[in-house]
Structures are given as C-alpha cells and as structure tokens.
Amino acid sequence: MIIQLTNANIYDPANNKVGVTDTLYIKDGVIADKQEVNGTVDKTYDLKGKVVMAGAIDIHSHIAGGKNNLARLMMPELHRATLFPAENGFRAGSSEPTMTSFSSGYRYAEMGFTAAFEPAMMPVNARQTHLELADTPIIDKGAYIMIGNEDYFMTLLAQKADRRTINDYVAWMMDATKALAVKVVNPGGVNAFKFNQRSLDLDEHNQHYQVTPRQVLMTLSRALLDLGVTHPLHVHGCNLGVAGSVRSTLDTIKGAEGLPLHITHIQFHAYGDEGEKGFSSGAAEIAEAVNSNPNITVDVGQIMFGQTVTESGDVMHQHAASKHAEPKKWVCVDIECQGGCGLVPFHYRDKDYVNALQWAIGLEIFLLVEDPWRVFLTTDHPNGAPFTCYPHLMRLLMDKSYRASFFKHLHPEAQRMSNLMSITREYTLEEIAIMTRAGPARILGLTSQGHLGAGAQADVVVYTPNDNKETMFAKPDYVFKDGTLVAQNGKVVASVMGRHCIARPKYDRGALKGLETWYDKYQGMHINNAMVKPEDFGDYEDIRFLEAHCQDRHDGRSTS
Amino acid sequence: MTTAQEHHHVACPYCGFGCDDLSIGIRGGSVDVSQIECPKARAGFDVDDKPSEPRVDGKPVSYEQAIDVASTLLRKAQRPLISGLQADMSAVKRALALAERTGGVLDHSKGDGYSVQVRVIQEKGWFAATRSEVTNRSDVIVLLGTQAVNAAPRFFEQSAWPAQSFLPDNLKNRQIIFVGDEWSSNLGTSPQGKKVQHIKVAKKDMPLAVGALRLLWEGRTVPETTAKTLPLDQLRALTDTLKKSLYGVIVWETAAFIDAYGIDEAEVLVHALGQMTQQASDTHRIVGFPLGGDGNIVGAGQIALWQSGFPLRIAYQKDGRPYHDSRAYDGKKLLADGDVDALLWLTLFDAKDSPPACKKDTPSIVIGRKDLEMPYEPSVYIPVSIPGLDHAGVIVRLDNVVSLPLKALRTNDMPTACDILDLLTQKL
Numbered sequence: 001m002i003i004q005l006t007n008a009n010i011y012d013p014a015n016n017k018v019g020v021t022d023t024l025y026i027k028d029g030v031i032a033d034k035q036e037v038n039g040t041v042d043k044t045y046d047l048k049g050k051v052v053m054a055g056a057i058d059i060h061s062h063i064a065g066g067k068n069n070l071a072r073l074m075m076p077e078l079h080r081a082t083l084f085p086a087e088n089g090f091r092a093g094s095s096e097p098t099m100t101s102f103s104s105g106y107r108y109a110e111m112g113f114t115a116a117f118e119p120a121m122m123p124v125n126a127r128q129t130h131l132e133l134a135d136t137p138i139i140d141k142g143a144y145i146m147i148g149n150e151d152y153f154m155t156l157l158a159q160k161a162d163r164r165t166i167n168d169y170v171a172w173m174m175d176a177t178k179a180l181a182v183k184v185v186n187p188g189g190v191n192a193f194k195f196n197q198r199s200l201d202l203d204e205h206n207q208h209y210q211v212t213p214r215q216v217l218m219t220l221s222r223a224l225l226d227l228g229v230t231h232p233l234h235v236h237g238c239n240l241g242v243a244g245s246v247r248s249t250l251d252t253i254k255g256a257e258g259l260p261l262h263i264t265h266i267q268f269h270a271y272g273d274e275g276e277k278g279f280s281s282g283a284a285e286i287a288e289a290v291n292s293n294p295n296i297t298v299d300v301g302q303i304m305f306g307q308t309v310t311e312s313g314d315v316m317h318q319h320a321a322s323k324h325a326e327p328k329k330w331v332c333v334d335i336e337c338q339g340g341c342g343l344v345p346f347h348y349r350d351k352d353y354v355n356a357l358q359w360a361i362g363l364e365i366f367l368l369v370e371d372p373w374r375v376f377l378t379t380d381h382p383n384g385a386p387f388t389c390y391p392h393l394m395r396l397l398m399d400k401s402y403r404a405s406f407f408k409h410l411h412p413e414a415q416r417m418s419n420l421m422s423i424t425r426e427y428t429l430e431e432i433a434i435m436t437r438a439g440p441a442r443i444l445g446l447t448s449q450g451h452l453g454a455g456a457q458a459d460v461v462v463y464t465p466n467d468n469k470e471t472m473f474a475k476p477d478y479v480f481k482d483g484t485l486v487a488q489n490g491k492v493v494a495s496v497m498g499r500h501c502i503a504r505p506k507y508d509r510g511a512l513k514g515l516e517t518w519y520d521k522y523q524g525m526h527i528n529n530a531m532v533k534p535e536d537f538g539d540y541e542d543i544r545f546l547e548a549h550c551q552d553r554h555d556g557r558s559t560s
Numbered sequence: 561m562t563t564a565q566e567h568h569h570v571a572c573p574y575c576g577f578g579c580d581d582l583s584i585g586i587r588g589g590s591v592d593v594s595q596i597e598c599p600k601a602r603a604g605f606d607v608d609d610k611p612s613e614p615r616v617d618g619k620p621v622s623y624e625q626a627i628d629v630a631s632t633l634l635r636k637a638q639r640p641l642i643s644g645l646q647a648d649m650s651a652v653k654r655a656l657a658l659a660e661r662t663g664g665v666l667d668h669s670k671g672d673g674y675s676v677q678v679r680v681i682q683e684k685g686w687f688a689a690t691r692s693e694v695t696n697r698s699d700v701i702v703l704l705g706t707q708a709v710n711a712a713p714r715f716f717e718q719s720a721w722p723a724q725s726f727l728p729d730n731l732k733n734r735q736i737i738f739v740g741d742e743w744s745s746n747l748g749t750s751p752q753g754k755k756v757q758h759i760k761v762a763k764k765d766m767p768l769a770v771g772a773l774r775l776l777w778e779g780r781t782v783p784e785t786t787a788k789t790l791p792l793d794q795l796r797a798l799t800d801t802l803k804k805s806l807y808g809v810i811v812w813e814t815a816a817f818i819d820a821y822g823i824d825e826a827e828v829l830v831h832a833l834g835q836m837t838q839q840a841s842d843t844h845r846i847v848g849f850p851l852g853g854d855g856n857i858v859g860a861g862q863i864a865l866w867q868s869g870f871p872l873r874i875a876y877q878k879d880g881r882p883y884h885d886s887r888a889y890d891g892k893k894l895l896a897d898g899d900v901d902a903l904l905w906l907t908l909f910d911a912k913d914s915p916p917a918c919k920k921d922t923p924s925i926v927i928g929r930k931d932l933e934m935p936y937e938p939s940v941y942i943p944v945s946i947p948g949l950d951h952a953g954v955i956v957r958l959d960n961v962v963s964l965p966l967k968a969l970r971t972n973d974m975p976t977a978c979d980i981l982d983l984l985t986q987k988l
Contacts, residue, residue, distance in 0.1 A: 066961045069865040074681055076884055079869035086880030092660055094869030094882065101866040124690075127954055127963040128859075131649055132866045151696070151726055194697065194807070196845050319687075319841060330838070331681060334689040334847060335961050337696055337726075343685075522726050524692045524718065526569035529580045529965055536965040538952040540650035540978045 055114025055459030228551030230445025246282025265301025318342020576853020648953025853958025
C-alpha cells in the first residue's frame with residue numbers, strides 16, 4: 001500500500017525540515033523515501049495549503065491503571081454527564097475528565113496525538129495497566145514504572161547497597177513491569193508517610209530508613225544513566241502543591257549536579273510563599289534554573305478551570321490536599337510496600353486566588369523556558385485538566401491577545417501577583433512541533449516516532465492553518481496512524497491497535513537473589529508472578545511491544 | 561501413584577485473598593487435591609479434564625448448535641442480563657462488550673457487597689491498604705464482626721501471623737482484636753501461642769459498637785442507652801490501643817454485614833468505617849482492609865470502569881451508552897422480577913456459583929465449568945475450560961491493585977469462555 005501526500009507544508013523539526021513544501025510517501029505504514037517507492041501509488045492526497053506534522057506525543061497523561069479506575073469509580077456524576085453511544089463500530093463510553101480507555105484512544109487520535117504515556121504505574125498494578133492499555137485503541141502507549149518508595153529499595157539504600165545491585169534492581173523492575181521509563185513520586189516521602197511522617201523535604205530523613213529524598217533522586221538518576229535508558233528519571237518532586245515548594249524544586253535542579261532529570265508537572269512544584277496570602281509564583285526562578293541547566297527537562301502540568309479528579313501516587317500530599325476536596329470525598333491507599341495512591345476531586349476556579357495563580361504560573365513557565373526541546377505540553381491529565389484541552393492550551397501559548405482575554409477575568413489579586421501579561425512570546429508552529437513531537441520522541445528514545453523521515457512510523461497529521469490555533473489543532477483534516485487514516489476533520493473514522501512501548505535495559509538475573517528472598521518473605525507474591533509476561537494474557541489480548549532505544553549498560557556489570 | 565507434573569507458585573482464583581504459593585500436582589489430567597490445605601482452593605481445583613457436552617434444553621448438542629441457539633436467544637432479547645461474571649479478565653472483557661452490544665444489564669454474582677462499597681466510595685471514600693501492608697506493617701488488627709476465615713481461609717497464616725516481617729517489632733507486638741459475637745477459642749492463635757483478643761458484642765449490637773468506637777475516637781461521650789448494652793470499657797481500651805498503634809488495620813467483610821443486617825444497615829456500617837479511617841488518618845496511620853473480592857469481581861469491576869467509566873451494575877442502552885446505578889441494576893432482582901428477558905450466566909471459578917432463579921419463560925444461557933451446580937436446566941449450557949487450570953488468564957485480588965497470572969497447569973481440548981464469547985458475538 002502506497003500513499004502519497006503532495007504539496008505538504010512540512011513541519012518536521014527532528015529532520016530540520018520546517019515550513020518546507022514537499023511530497024511525503026507512505027509505504028506499508030512507514031514513511032518512505034521517494035526512491036523506495038516503485039510501485040503504483042494507491043492513494044494521493046493533495047495537501048496544498050495544509051500544514052503537516054508527525055503525530056503528537058503526550059509524555060505524561062494518566063490514562064490507565066488502578067488509580068484511574070478509582071477516580072472513575074468515585075465520580076459517576078462526571079461520567080453520567082459525558083456519555084456517548086457506540087457508533088460505526090466504535091465502542092461506547094464516557095468522557096472527560098477520567099475518560100474511558102476507548103475514549104482516550106479516540107479523543108487523542110482526533111486531535112492528532114498518536115502516542116500517550118501513563119506516567120505512574122505501580123509495580124503490582126503493571127499487568128492490569130497493560131490490560132487496560134490493550135483496550136486503549138489507535139495510539140501507541142506505555143507506562144513509567146513508579147519506584148523510589150518501596151521498602152525494598154529503601155532497605156537497599158539504608159544498607160548502602162552497591163551501585164550495580166541497585167542498577168540490576170531498576171532494570172529488573174522495568175523488565176518485570178514492561179515499562180518505558182522510571183518515575184519517582186515524592187522520593188522516599190510516600191514511604192515516610194507510612195511511618196506517619198507528614199512531610200519530607202529534600203534533605204530530611206525518612207525516620208525509619210534514615211534515607212533522604214536527595215539520595216533517592218541521585219541513586220535512581222544515576223542508575224538510569226548507567227543502564228543506558230534514554231528517558232531520564234521522571235521526577236514528581238517533594239512538596240507537591242505546597243506553598244514554598246519552589247525552593248525544593250530549585251534545590252533539586254541545582255543538586256542534580258549535571259545528572260539528567262525530567263521534572264514533571266513542574267507547575268505544581270513552582271509555588272512561592274510570598275505576598276499577603278502566602279502563595280506566589282515561582283515560575284521565573286524555575287524557568288531561569290531550567291534555562292541554565294541543560295540536563296533538566298520539564299513538562300508543565302497546566303491547570304484549566306473546571307471540575308476534575310486529581311490522582312497521584314503521592315499519598316502524603318494527596319492526603320493533605322483532601323482538606324480541599326470538592327466534592328468532599330477522597331480515597332487514599334497504601335499499596336503493597338511499594339507506594340500508594342490518593343484520589344481527590346478538585347474544582348479549579350478562575351475567581352479563586354490560588355487556582356487563578358496556578359493557571360498563570362503554568363503559562364509563565366511555558367513562556368519563560370526558552371528551549372522548546374526541553375519543555376513539554378501536559379496538563380498532567382486529568383489532574384490539571386483533561387488532555388482534550390490541548391488545542392485551547394496551544395492557542396494560549398501561540399496568541400498573546402487570547403491569553404490576555406482570559407487573564408483579565410482572573411481573581412484580581414492573582415493578576416497583580418503574576419507577570420504573565422509582560423511576556424510577549426508567542427509559540428511558533430515550529431516550536432509546537434518540537435514540544436509535542438520531536439522533543440518527546442527524542443527524550444523517550446522512540447526513534448520511529450515524532451518525525452517524518454524515512455523509516456518513521458507513518459503517524460502523520462494534516463492541519464488547515466487558521467489564525468484561531470485552537471480550531472486548527474482541535475480538528476486536523478487527516479490523521480494517519482501507521483499509514484491508516486484513523487481520523488478525519490476531528491472525528492475518528494477507523495480504529496487500529498497501537499503498540500506498548502517499553503525499554504529493556506540489561507540486568508543480571510543471577511544478581512537478584514536478595515530481591516527474590518524479599519518477595520518470598522514479605523511480598524506475599526512469588527517473584528515470577530510479579531513479572532508481566534506475554535503468556536499471562538493467553539491468546540486473547542492484542543499486545544505488541546515496541547522497544548525504545550537503549551544504550552549499552554556501562555557500569556561494568558556483565559549481563560546475559 | 562506417580563505425579564506426572566508438579567507446578568509451584570501457582571496462583572489461586574478461588575477467593576479474593578489471592579494466594580500464589582500453591583504447589584499443584586497433576587496426575588492423569590486431575591489435580592492431586594490432597595496436597596491442598598485451603599478448603600476453597602481444594603474445592604476449586606478438584607475437577608478432572610474430561611470433555612463435557614453442551615446441551616440445549618437438556619439434550620446434548622455440538623458447540624456450534626449450542627452457540628447458534630444461544631445467539632438466537634440473545635438476538636431476540638430486548639434486555640438480557642449478563643452476569644455471574646466470575647471469569648478471567650479476557651473473558652470479562654468479552655462479556656462486557658456483549659452487554660454493550662446487546663443493550664444488556666451487567667452484574668456479578670457477588671454484586672451486593674461490591675455495590676455497597678461502591679456507594680461508600682462515591683459518597684465519602686476511605687483510607688485503605690493492600691494485603692502485604694497489613695502483613696508487614698500492622699501492629700494492631702481489629703476484626704470487626706468477621707472471623708476472616710470464611711472470606712479468606714488463610715488470613716491468619718498469611719497476613720495476621722506471617723513467619724516474618726521487614727518490620728519485626730510491628731509483628732512481634734502485633735495484637736489482633738475481634739469485636740463481635742462468637743469466637744471459637746483457638747481460631748487465629750499465632751504459632752507462638754498468641755491469642756486473638758475477643759471483645760464480645762452481640763450481633764445485633766455491632767452497629768452500636770461501631771458508632772461507639774467513632775465517638776470514643778473523637779473523645780466524645782457515648783450515650784447512656786447505647787453504653788448500657790456495650791462492653792464500653794473494652795471498647796475504650798481498644799480505642800486507646802489504636803491511638804497508640806503505629807499502623808492499625810480495621811478488617812471487615814461487607815458481605816457478612818449484609819447477611820447479618822441487610823443491605824442498608826451494611827452500607828451505614830461500611831460508611832462509618834470508611835469515615836473512621838479518614839478521620840483517624842488526620843493524626844494516625846489507621847487503614848481499612850475489607851475482605852471479599854471472590855470470583856474476580858474486583859477485576860470485572862476494573863474492566864467495567866475502564867471500558868464504560870462506571871463500576872458494575874450497568875444497564876447499557878440500545879445505542880450502547882452505559883447507565884450505572886448500583887441499586888437499580890441488581891441482576892438477581894431484575895431477573896426474579898422479570899425486568900430482564902434473558903440471562904447469560906458466565907462463571908468459571910466457583911462450582912457452586914449457580915445461575916439464579918428466573919421466571920419460567922426467561923431463556924437462560926450458561927457458559928460455565930463442567931462441574932457447575934445447576935439448580936435448573938438452562939435453555940443452553942456451554943461447558944468451557946477453566947482459567948488457572950486449563951488455560952492462562954489474569955485475575956485481580958481483593959485489594960484492587962494486585963493482579964495475578966493464572967497458569968495453564970494441564971492441557972484441555974475444551975473451548976475457553978473467550979472462544980465461545982467470540983463466536984457468539986460474531987453470530988449476533
């Protein structure tokens with residue numbers, strides 16, 4: 001099957017092709033060079049006047065897993081308001097904010113997103129998460145394994161385990177759970193909360209293990225570097241949502257000592273405690289620190305006004321935030337000596353001082369971080385807002401007068417405390433293509449995604465340019481996934497199944513005796529049953545794995 | 561007597577507690593059940609691998625014929641009930657798709673207890689913990705009106721008195737306190753001889769005791785009329801014990817509350833316990849650990865949540881839109897009242913999970929184990945192989961997060977529930 005897209009105005013920053021008009025060839029689901037195409041062209045699309053980009057990639061979106069289901073369970077009122085029927089072979093379901101798995105796949109595809117990654121998979125929840133991802137159609141997907149609070153890991157640190165032992169453990173964890181990357185949430189703090197500690201700053205000690213968050217961060221970050229995993233440690237730092245959190249976030253950045261870190265939903269960790277209300281924007285300092293530390297990447301976690309449910313592995317701070325639950329209900333769970341989760345419904349309001357400032361802080365960070373390769377578009381779906389508001393968010397970034405029209409409705413005190421209106425930057429199409437395509441693919445090691453060069457997956461999005469960028473990005477003319485036309489004019493037209501993206505650093509299975517003993521003695525589960533294996537799913541699940549780029553391990557461990 | 565095959569670290573789907581440490585010997589296609597100590601596991605694994613025949617109106621037919629008749633019955637139905645749902649994840653996915661496709665009602669045979677917990681979470685929530693947290697961390701376990709072993713036969717051996725914990729002091733100092741009516745004296749005694757403490761509260765007074773515990777936690781006075789019927793000093797001492805605990809766990813069994821007090825009172829109780837865990841968590845680490853989760857109801861609920869956005873008890877409209885109401889869409893009641901016009905009963909784990917009674921003219925399709933106890937001859941019966949014995953699959957444990965891989969321990973030529981549901985769906 002050969003498809004040609006002629007007169008395409010291509011935005012493909014990964015291949016230094018920006019605003020170039022050319023013909024794109026798709027051969028059997030893959031982007032092909034002209035000289036490779038020697039058969040009959042089956043279908044031609046004349047894209048004169050259209051903008052063409054690779055499929056977009058969401059680097060951080062809670063689309064699957066147990067806590068997502070708890071969020072759904074807790075808020076039937078939201079789902080009742082967003083029912084949609086089964087039509088044309090597409091499954092029925094319900095939508096924002098904690099939408100169904102099918103809905104996630106369809107809505108992403110309709111917006112031109114062809115990959116999204118669940119960033120907080122509990123080790124014990126991995127098998128279930130993959131079963132849910134197997135019901136998330138069209139897009140490629142994957143998950144980051146959430147470690148750094150397990151009693152086993154804390155014990156390793158407390159006992160000053162050697163570097164290779166820790167590296168073997170991290171690599172095993174990724175393989176056992178079929179993860180693409182590693183995330184840490186409130187490093188060591190979720191564990192400390194189980195010993196009834198209510199906060200844990202970067203250099204404070206977990207009272208039981210005498211381990212600090214900084215140790216956890218540095219250990220895991222170095223492990224990933226040693227193992228050759230492309231995505232740096234995905235960090236949900238200390239002090240989520242806490243006024244004054246900017247200090248520990250800045251300390252984290254400075255303390256990284258050049259080690260790569262990806263700091264996620266940094267908006268929630270960028271709060272000062274100045275002003276009458278003791279809550280202020282730390283965006284400028286954060287952006288300055290990101291700009292001057294090339295080892296740091298961030299995603300923002302923009303909030304939007306409205307009702308949502310926040311879900312997080314950070315039980316400590318979700319529990320603290322439960323005082324602000326709206327409606328007044330919440331669930332927290334301590335999970336299997338590995339971590340936990342907390343679900344707290346929130347209603348963000350533009351007339352609320354704190355919420356208004358959160359909104360402004362997110363945009364300030366987007367606009368003040370200079371390098372679009374190092375800042376990614378997220379709302380921490382559904383925690384800040386559902387991912388379906390991305391087109392609106394893109395317009396806010398690309399159109400300063402549009403920004404102003406919203407800003408003037410914010411709580412007046414929040415307006416006074418924000419410098420957003422002094423920032424004139426407007427994102428360009430190229431910058432959007434970098435931050436939503438080329439950048440995420442590069443930082444995740446997904447070499448066949450995020451670009452339109454020969455050999456790339458034919459995940460291609462075609463837009464009609466429009467001054468109203470929300471309209472432009474909400475309803476692409478065409479979306480191709482692996483060469484199949486899956487959405488047209490913002491509506492899904494075909495469903496295909498994407499891949500489960502994983503990374504497989506090498507490890508020495510023989511060096512995991514300690515872990516095996518731990519599982520035997522304490523975990524209530526045998527180590528082999530803790531590993532997700534394709535055969536677990538029988539013959540009835542459509543699960544195909546795609547391996548992200550991994551370098552050779554370089555800590556001297558010989559691995560089989 | 562030779563054992564042909566020995567499997568170790570086998571996960572067991574026969575209660576929600578989800579042990580995975582069974583050793584199972586297969587001899588001539590049958591399980592050597594003499595090795596299995598847990599009564600639920602022994603009963604579940606005790607089934608041979610001989611093929612069985614499908615039936616239509618009690619007469620043996622081929623699988624094709626049975627599927628033909630079943631699909632006709634489903635096609636004619638305006639509102640079928642698809643329930644039982646005691647199946648592995650892949651089979652549940654298919655049953656759910658079928659319910660969406662046919663405008664059916666979806667429930668599970670253990671839906672009552674589940675629906676109570678769903679409502680409590682939708683109303684207020686709770687602070688809970690999973691099994692290995694209880695096993696390792698707890699220093700106080702309060703069993704509220706449950707002896708635990710009916711729901712989880714190995715609760716004491718596995719979680720209450722494990723051989724070791726990585727927090728050895730918490731285990732060494734662990735106290736287990738039963739609040740309730742009768743306690744058989746040696747039940748739950750630790751290998752070292754530590755006994756379960758018993759605070760005797762008459763069955764009828766349990767709701768009062770839960771209320772009193774909440775008041776005592778808050779430091780408020782228990783009304784005199786209530787106090788008279790309760791062992792207040794002991795409940796006060798229990799509150800002090802919890803306040804001194806490092807990690808306290810409150811264990812209950814929602815289904816047992818329903819049996820004892822009816823569904824409404826059970827809901828009030830679970831609600832109160834949920835709130836107690838929330839309130840206590842302001843200053844302490846006190847968590848809830850509800851027992852239950854039989855027949856992979858938790859896993860079935862998870863699929864319902866990610867596919868429809870709602871927990872179980874869903875009525876799909878003709879266009880597939882899911883309407884959820886945990887009271888209204890009680891499958892057994894709808895069936896008894898004639899508010900559904902066909903039954904598809906899918907059940908692969910508990911051989912006693914019989915299809916519920918239906919009206920005389922309501923057609924019934926049963927996809928189940930070949931040793932399923934059948935109180936009446938269904939219109940169509942399709943025997944299938946068993947996950948965790950004949951084929952691989954996945955279930956989710958009682959604590960909502962942990963999934964277990966079920967292994968194929970022997971080969972069996974019978975079709976799987978997935979095969980049958982796929983064929984049935986194709987015919988619709």
